[in-house]
Amino acid sequence: MKIKRQKQAKKTTSFYKYNFGFREPYQILIDGTFCQAALKNKIQIKEQMPKYLMGEIQLCTTSCALKELETLGNDLYGAKIILQRFQVRRCPHFKVPVSASACLLSMLGDNNPHHYYVATQDFSVTQGLKKIPGVPLLYIILNTIVLDKPSQASLDHVQAVQLGELVSPAQQQSIRTLKEEQGIAPKDGVRRGRKRKRKQSNPNPLSCLKKKKKKQGVPTPPLKKTEDEGKKKRSRRTKQKTEGGDGMDAPIAANT
Numbered sequence: 001m002k003i004k005r006q007k008q009a010k011k012t013t014s015f016y017k018y019n020f021g022f023r024e025p026y027q028i029l030i031d032g033t034f035c036q037a038a039l040k041n042k043i044q045i046k047e048q049m050p051k052y053l054m055g056e057i058q059l060c061t062t063s064c065a066l067k068e069l070e071t072l073g074n075d076l077y078g079a080k081i082i083l084q085r086f087q088v089r090r091c092p093h094f095k096v097p098v099s100a101s102a103c104l105l106s107m108l109g110d111n112n113p114h115h116y117y118v119a120t121q122d123f124s125v126t127q128g129l130k131k132i133p134g135v136p137l138l139y140i141i142l143n144t145i146v147l148d149k150p151s152q153a154s155l156d157h158v159q160a161v162q163l164g165e166l167v168s169p170a171q172q173q174s175i176r177t178l179k180e181e182q183g184i185a186p187k188d189g190v191r192r193g194r195k196r197k198r199k200q201s202n203p204n205p206l207s208c209l210k211k212k213k214k215k216q217g218v219p220t221p222p223l224k225k226t227e228d229e230g231k232k233k234r235s236r237r238t239k240q241k242t243e244g245g246d247g248m249d250a251p252i253a254a255n256t
């Protein structure tokens with residue numbers, strides 16, 4: 001049974017790894033309900049979680065979750081002690097704390113950009129996070145931690161990506177790096193080549209017309225003259241300099 005559980009967890013973690021860009025250390029957002037369940041079932045979160053997920057983890061929570069435990073009184077004192085040990089992540093409720101469930105869901109946003117795993121026993125949180133694609137859920141049942149199978153929202157998102165309807169940012173990056181590594185990126189080159197050809201064919205007739213007009217109308221000859229004069233002056237100066245250099249020989253010629 002243990003091996004089967006571990007296999008399922010590995011399958012699920014790799015699902016999030018490849019489809020949503022999850023990386024170690026896995027960020028695990030925990031609330032008081034999970035700590036309470038861990039305490040009841042004598043589960044050492046810090047020891048068992050990395051073994052179960054087979055990777056490095058970072059346990060974290062929010063100040064709202066901590067404050068909620070404080071207000072709930074002595075029954076949850078043990079859970080509070082456990083939760084206090086974890087890193088406190090900034091939430092947008094610094095001035096006015098909200099319920100732990102509302103806070104955790106706000107940390108996930110629309111697409112869980114910080115790649116949080118959520119560890120909770122709170123039904124409202126689990127129901128809420130299942131609507132957001134790419135949020136792994138951890139809960140405790142029958143004395144063990146369980147990583148829930150990907151939600152329908154996550155599966156739908158992945159399917160949409162595979163059908164080409166969506167391209168996840170993680171995939172966009174990996175596609176770019178793969179192209180660079182293999183020296184492919186010919187699609188861009190071909191596109192550029194086509195564009196260049198069009199550019200070459202278009203400007204030629206236009207530039208010809210403009211030149212003819214200028215010659216016929218003769219509205220801007222003074223500009224050209226000044227340009228020519230400038231060029232002539234430059235050439236004269238250089239000539240003078242060279243003459244000066246040659247001038248050392250010149251007087252000898254004059255004397256003879």
Ligand SMILES: [Zn+2]
Binds near residue numbers: 062092
């Ligand atoms: Zn908060």
